[in-house]
Amino acid sequence: DGGITQSPKYLFRKEGQNVTLSCEQNLNHDAMYWYRQDPGQGLRLIYYSQIVNDFQKGDIAEGYSVSREKKESFPLTVTSAQKNPTAFYLCASSMARGGQPQHFGDGTRLSIL
Amino acid sequence: EDQVTQSPEALRLQEGESSSLNCSYTVSGLRGLFWYRQDPGKGPEFLFTLYSAGEEKEKERLKATLTKKESFLHITAPKPEDSATYLCAVQSAGGGADGLTFGKGTHLIIQP
Numbered sequence: 001d002g003g004i005t006q007s008p009k010y011l012f013r014k015e016g017q018n019v020t021l022s023c024e025q026n027l028n029h030d031a032m033y034w035y036r037q038d039p040g041q042g043l044r045l046i047y048y049s050q051i052v053n054d055f056q057k058g059d060i061a062e063g064y065s066v067s068r069e070k071k072e073s074f075p076l077t078v079t080s081a082q083k084n085p086t087a088f089y090l091c092a093s094s095m096a097r098g099g100q101p102q103h104f105g106d107g108t109r110l111s112i113l
Numbered sequence: 114e115d116q117v118t119q120s121p122e123a124l125r126l127q128e129g130e131s132s133s134l135n136c137s138y139t140v141s142g143l144r145g146l147f148w149y150r151q152d153p154g155k156g157p158e159f160l161f162t163l164y165s166a167g168e169e170k171e172k173e174r175l176k177a178t179l180t181k182k183e184s185f186l187h188i189t190a191p192k193p194e195d196s197a198t199y200l201c202a203v204q205s206a207g208g209g210a211d212g213l214t215f216g217k218g219t220h221l222i223i224q225p
Binding site for chain 1: 206
């Protein structure tokens with residue numbers, strides 16, 4: 001079955017530590033996205049990529065980094081500069097044309113130890 | 114700046130009691146309006162895309178409609194399994210596949 005796989009499902013970060021969240025898709029989509037979801041708030045865009053080796057900052061990119069070396073993969077690193085990283089992180093993908101629906105993985109919940 | 118406001122924040126219905134969820138939006142040129150369903154601890158599940166005022170889409174007990182300022186998600190004779198958070202999102206007319214702007218969602222509970 002085609003879909004988006006996020007791992008791990010749960011992740012714990014120590015102070016000063018960088019952690020990387022994995023996102024893999026087999027939908028043959030060109031565009032991929034990372035969102036953050038906090039309780040009582042809508043999803044907020046962190047980074048997105050419309051093509052391999054290119055990506056753009058979203059609304060809340062500070063403290064995060066991404067890479068897009070393969071079409072299928074779009075890992076997100078939460079750096080120690082992100083002071084409030086506790087959240088539910090969602091990865092999505094879509095065809096690289098405007099107006100196309102984004103399809104989501106089942107998320108990674110990041111907590112601070 | 115694109116904005117999406119959903120109401121009500123929460124809605125509790127009896128099984129079989131029809132109702133509507135509202136999504137008001139402000140966008141500089143609408144490329145698409147999207148409805149999603151999200152279950153606890155899961156990612157959003159895509160339901161509908163609407164592109165222009167007057168458009169309607171249906172799926173089982175759900176029907177989405179669109180005007181120039183808002184969208185409605187009508188739920189007819191809901192069942193307990195329809196309980197979820199329903200999210201509305203918009204994409205403005207920019208270049209290519211940009212990110213979506215989401216509302217905070219409506220938490221729907223259907224009581225048997």
